[in-house]
Amino acid sequence: MKLRKSADTSADAEAAEVVEVVESEENSAVSAGGKGRPTPKRRDVVGTRGPVTAPKTRKEAMARQKQLSKQARTARASTGKAMTPAQRRAALRSGELLPARDQGPTRKLARDYVDSHRMFSNYLLLLFPLMVATYVIPQAAIVQLVIIAMFFGLLVEWYVVGARLRRMAIERFGSAQGGSMSIGFYAGSRAYLPRRWRLPAPQVERGDAI
Numbered sequence: 001m002k003l004r005k006s007a008d009t010s011a012d013a014e015a016a017e018v019v020e021v022v023e024s025e026e027n028s029a030v031s032a033g034g035k036g037r038p039t040p041k042r043r044d045v046v047g048t049r050g051p052v053t054a055p056k057t058r059k060e061a062m063a064r065q066k067q068l069s070k071q072a073r074t075a076r077a078s079t080g081k082a083m084t085p086a087q088r089r090a091a092l093r094s095g096e097l098l099p100a101r102d103q104g105p106t107r108k109l110a111r112d113y114v115d116s117h118r119m120f121s122n123y124l125l126l127l128f129p130l131m132v133a134t135y136v137i138p139q140a141a142i143v144q145l146v147i148i149a150m151f152f153g154l155l156v157e158w159y160v161v162g163a164r165l166r167r168m169a170i171e172r173f174g175s176a177q178g179g180s181m182s183i184g185f186y187a188g189s190r191a192y193l194p195r196r197w198r199l200p201a202p203q204v205e206r207g208d209a210i
Contacts, residue, residue, distance in 0.1 A: 093199055093201045094201070095201075102200065105169065105172075106165070106173070106177035106178070109172070110165050110186055110187045111202075111203075112203065113168075114191045115205075116205065116208045116210055118206065119157060119187075120153060120154065121157060121188040130146070130147055134147070157188070158181065158184030159181055159184050160184070161187050161188070163184070
C-alpha cells in the first residue's frame with residue numbers, strides 16, 4: 001500500500017509540473033503578442049491520411065488495383081503530348097500508336113499474315129445480309145443451317161490459323177502472346193474488315209512472304 005501511495009504522489013507531482021509548463025508557455029505566447037490559443041494537434045494540421053488498411057476481400061483488392069491503374073494511366077496521359085483526333089487516327093494507321101491489344105511481335109505477325117493471305121473470314125460480313133433474310137423470309141430455314149455451318153467453319157479456321165501463327169511466333173521470337181484460339185480470334189477480327197478499314201494499315205501486299 002505504501003508503494004502505491006508513493007507512485008500516486010509521484011504521478012500527481014509530474015502532472016502538476018506538466019500543467020505549470022503548459023501554463024507558462026501559454027502566458028509566454030500571450031505576452032509575446034500571440035493569440036493565446038492552444039497549439040493545434042498534428043492530425044488537425046496535416047489532415048486525414050488516405051486509406052492504409054489492407055483490403056479485406058478479393059473484390060476490394062481488385063477495386064483498389066483498378067483505381068491505381070487508372071491513376072497511373074491518367075498520369076502517363078497527362079505527361080504525353082496531346083493529339084487531335086486526326087493526328088491520333090494517322091498515328092494508328094501508321095502503327096506509331098498501338099492500342100494494348102495490337103502490341104507485341106505476335107500481334108504484328110498475325111496482322112502481316114492476315115494482310116498477305118486470303119481467308120474465309122474475309123467474307124464474314126456477307127453473313128449479315130443472310131441473317132436478315134432469315135427474319136424476313138420465315139421459309140428460309142435452309143439459310144439458317146448454312147449460317148450455322150459457316151460460323152463453325154470460321155471457328156475452325158481461327159483455331160487452325162492461330163495454331164500456325166503460334167508455332168511461327170515461337171520459332172521466331174521464342175514465345176507467343178496467348179494460345180491458339182486467342183491469336184486466331186485476333187487474326188479473324190482483322191480479316192473480316194476490308195483492307196482500307198484495318199488499323200494499323202496493312203504493311204504487306206497479298207501474296208507477300210512473311
